[in-house]
Amino acid sequence: MSAPANPVSIELKDIVQEYPTKDGSGVLRVVDGISLTLSPGINMLLGPSGCGKSTILHMMGGVRPIGVATPTSGTVLIDGVPCTEAHDDAVMVFQRYANRPDLTVEENVAFPFRLKHWRARIDAAEARRRLDETLAAVGLSGHRKHLPSQLSGGQNQRVALARALVLRPRILLMDEPFGALDAQTRAEMQQLLVQIYEQNPCLVVFVTHDVTEALTLGDRVVVLSTQPAKIADDFAILEPRPRSVTWQRSTEAVRMEERILSQLHAASTGRASLRVSV
Numbered sequence: 657m658s659a660p661a662n663p664v665s666i667e668l669k670d671i672v673q674e675y676p677t678k679d680g681s682g683v684l685r686v687v688d689g690i691s692l693t694l695s696p697g698i699n700m701l702l703g704p705s706g707c708g709k710s711t712i713l714h715m716m717g718g719v720r721p722i723g724v725a726t727p728t729s730g731t732v733l734i735d736g737v738p739c740t741e742a743h744d745d746a747v748m749v750f751q752r753y754a755n756r757p758d759l760t761v762e763e764n765v766a767f768p769f770r771l772k773h774w775r776a777r778i779d780a781a782e783a784r785r786r787l788d789e790t791l792a793a794v795g796l797s798g799h800r801k802h803l804p805s806q807l808s809g810g811q812n813q814r815v816a817l818a819r820a821l822v823l824r825p826r827i828l829l830m831d832e833p834f835g836a837l838d839a840q841t842r843a844e845m846q847q848l849l850v851q852i853y854e855q856n857p858c859l860v861v862f863v864t865h866d867v868t869e870a871l872t873l874g875d876r877v878v879v880l881s882t883q884p885a886k887i888a889d890d891f892a893i894l895e896p897r898p899r900s901v902t903w904q905r906s907t908e909a910v911r912m913e914e915r916i917l918s919q920l921h922a923a924s925t926g927r928a929s930l931r932v933s934v
């Protein structure tokens with residue numbers, strides 16, 4: 657793996673998150689005292705459904721839900737500095753790719769450069785250069801003028817990924833980005849992410865329900881318990897990527913898979929919603 661071009665760190669210090677309950681009668685504790693330091697690499701965040709993964713991921717980029725104070729207590733530090741609002745260096749990619757249906761592929765990818773904040777940071781020539789490079793990197797150069805409705809699900813997710821990558825983020829926060837894709841397209845997107853990461857290493861946090869995806873992509877796997885989320889396990893995977901089928905069937909990989917599954921099952925008392933790809 658190449659050395660990270662842009663050293664960056666995210667530190668969560670004793671994070672607690674509570675939300676008001678739907679009937680307004682009390683609070684729901686979703687995150688219960690999480691402390692975690694992340695550095696560049698592909699960091700997988702795995703946990704049962706509803707345990708608070710998206711809440712934690714948003715917090716890592718300083719994104720606050722409207723009307724809710726986050727975190728309820730504790731501190732998020734980016735590069736050692738407390739982060740209390742959406743951070744310029746963090747970009748998110750979601751499962752619902754949110755491409756504008758009325759804009760072409762190139763217009764969707766270049767969309768962030770319409771925003772005043774990015775226009776001030778990146779001049780038009782540089783924006784055009786990055787657009788060309790990014791479209792080539794995600795294999796969409798031949799589809800620049802197409803509308804999202806003319807693309808497959810995988811191609812639409814490439815557009816969403818390109819819109820994040822065009823900003824050359826130091827922090828890439830991915831919320832089950834490939835969860836809605838069929839198995840083959842998901843495998844292609846995983847391969848693409850690895851290629852892109854190797855060209856431009858940054859700090860990736862990747863939320864998934866899929867144990868195989870965690871073992872295919874992760875430098876590090878953080879497993880959360882059921883709600884309220886605590887850290888149930890946290891380990892490194894040293895096997896270089898791309899990880900061969902032979903490695904995935906090796907004793908080492910099978911042990912890791914069993915380790916994750918047993919943590920999740922123990923933590924969730926059978927309520928976990930998990931997937932092992934075949």
Ligand SMILES: Nc1ncnc2c1ncn2[C@@H]1O[C@H](COP(=O)(O)OP(=O)(O)OP(=O)(O)O)[C@@H](O)[C@H]1O
Binds near residue numbers: 704
């Ligand atoms: N803004 C909010 N207000 C109130 N409750 C919320 C809010 N955001 C999330 N929650 C609740 O917090 C809990 C955790 O939600 P979150 O989306 O973080 O979990 P998750 O692990 O990402 O879920 P999933 O695996 O289903 O995507 C859920 O019970 C959810 O209903």
